[in-house]
Amino acid sequence: MDKEKTLTEFQKDALKELGNIGIGQATTSLAKMVNQKVEISLPDMKFIPLIKVPHIIKSEKPMIGVIQELKGDCRGFLLLLLLKDSAKSLIELVMGEKKETDTFDEMEQSVMKELANIMNGTYISALSNFLEIEIGLSPPLQAYDMGDAIINQLIGVMSQDADDVLFLKTEFVIHSEKVNGKILIFTDPLSISKILDAIKRIAEK
Numbered sequence: 405m406d407k408e409k410t411l412t413e414f415q416k417d418a419l420k421e422l423g424n425i426g427i428g429q430a431t432t433s434l435a436k437m438v439n440q441k442v443e444i445s446l447p448d449m450k451f452i453p454l455i456k457v458p459h460i461i462k463s464e465k466p467m468i469g470v471i472q473e474l475k476g477d478c479r480g481f482l483l484l485l486l487l488k489d490s491a492k493s494l495i496e497l498v499m500g501e502k503k504e505t506d507t508f509d510e511m512e513q514s515v516m517k518e519l520a521n522i523m524n525g526t527y528i529s530a531l532s533n534f535l536e537i538e539i540g541l542s543p544p545l546q547a548y549d550m551g552d553a554i555i556n557q558l559i560g561v562m563s564q565d566a567d568d569v570l571f572l573k574t575e576f577v578i579h580s581e582k583v584n585g586k587i588l589i590f591t592d593p594l595s596i597s598k599i600l601d602a603i604k605r606i607a608e609k
Contacts, residue, residue, distance in 0.1 A: 411451065411600075414603070414607055415600060415603055416449075418603045418606070418607075419449060419570075419603075420446065420449055422527075422530055422531050422534055422535075423446045423449055423527065423530075423572060424446065425530040425534065426526045426527030426528070426529065426530035426531065427444045427445070427446055427526070427527070427574070429526040429529070429530060430444060430522050430523050430526040430527070431443065431444045433522045433526065434519070434522055434523075434576075434578075437498060437518070437519075437522070438497045438498050438578060440497070440578055441578075442576065442577070442578050443576070443577040443578075444574060444575065444576050444577075445574070445575045446572055446573065446574060446575075448571070448572070448573035449570070449571065449572050449573070450570075450571055451568040451569065451570055451571070452568065452569050452571045453567065453568055453569075454559060454562070454566050454567060454568060454569055454590075455559075457555050457559070457569050457571075457588065458552040458555045458556060458559070459552075460571070461485065461551040461552055461554075461555050461586070461588075462550075462551060462552045463487065463550065463551040463552075465487055465488060465489075465550075466487075466488045466548060466549065466550060467485050467486060467487055467488060467491075467548075467549070467550065467551040467554060468485075468486055468488060468491045468508065468516060468546065468547070468548050469483055469484065469485050469486075469546065469547045469548075469549075469551075469554040470483070470484045470516060470517060470519075470520035470524070470544045470545070470546055471483050471544065471545045471546070471547065471558070472520070472524055472541040472542050472543070472544050472545070473541070473542035474528075474539060474540075474541065474589075474591060474595070475539070475540035475541065475542060476532075476537070476538035476539045476540050477537040477538045477539060477595070477598055478537070478539050478591055478595035478598060478599065479565070479591060479592055479594075479595050480562060480565075480566065480589065480590045480591030480592060480595060481558050481561070481562065481589075481590045481591075482524050482528065482541065482587065482588070482589050482590075483554070483555075483558060483587070483588045483589075483590070484520045484523055484524055484585060484586075484587050485551060485554065485585060485586040485587075485588065486583070486584075486585045486586075487584075488506075488548075490583045490584060490585060491508070491516060492512075493581060493583050494516075494519055494576065494578070494583055495508075495512050495515045495516060495519075497578050497581075498515050498518075498519070499511070499512075499515060507548070508546075508548060513546055516546065517544045517546065520544050521541075521544060523574075523585075523587070524541060524544075524587070525541060527572075527587065528540070528541055531599070534606075535599060535602035535603065535606070536602065537598055537599070537602050555588075558590050559590075562590045562591075562592075565592040566590050566591060566592055566593075567593055568593075568596065569588050569589065569590050570588070570589040570591070570596075571586065571587075571588055572586070572587040572588070572589075573585075573586055574586065574587060
C-alpha cells in the first residue's frame with residue numbers, strides 16, 4: 405500500500421501527547437546521564453506507507469541505527485536513526501571526549517545503546533502506561549550503514565505484516581548543540597488497531 409494512513413485530529417493529538425510524555429521522561433534521564441540541561445522535541449509525527457520509507461530516510465552519509473523488537477500486545481520493531489556525526493556528538497557529550505574515527509568502538513557502541521534504551525524505552529513505557537496495553541522492548545542491536553540499507557533490513561522482515569510506519573522526527577539540544585534524529589516504529593495493522601482502539605477507549609471515559 406502506498407496511501408498514507410489518515411488519523412482523526414484526536415488520534416493525532418493523543419499520539420503527539422504520548423510522544424511528549426515519553427520525551428519528557430527521556431529528557432530527565434538524559435540530563436542526568438550527561439549532567440547538563442537537555443531539551444528534546446518532536447517537531448513531526450506521522451504515519452508513512454512502508455514502501456515510501458527508504459526514500460524519506462535516504463541519505464548520502466552513513467547512519468547509525470539502533471533496533472529493538474516490540475514485545476507484548478504490539479509486534480514489530482522500533483528504530484532510532486542518527487547520522488554518524490550526530491551520533492558522535494551525543495556520544496561525545498556523554499563520554500566527555502571526542503574520538504575522530506569513522507567507526508564506533510566498543511565503548512561508543514555501548515553508550516549509543518544506552519542512549520537508545522533511554523529514548524526508545526521511555527517512549528514505549530509512556531505509550532504502554534497511558535493506553536493500558538502491554539508493550540515491551542528487546543535488548544538493542546546496532547547497525548552502521550547508509551540509512552536506506554538499514555531500513556531495507558527491517559522492510560525485509562516486516563514486508564508481509566506492515567503497511568505503515570509511525571515516523572517521529574526528534575531534535576535534541578544539549579549545551580546549545582542541536583542534534584537531529586528519527587524514530588520509526590514498524591508494526592502490523594493489528595498492533596496499530598490496538599493502539600488506536602485504546603486511544604478511543606480513553607476518549608470515551
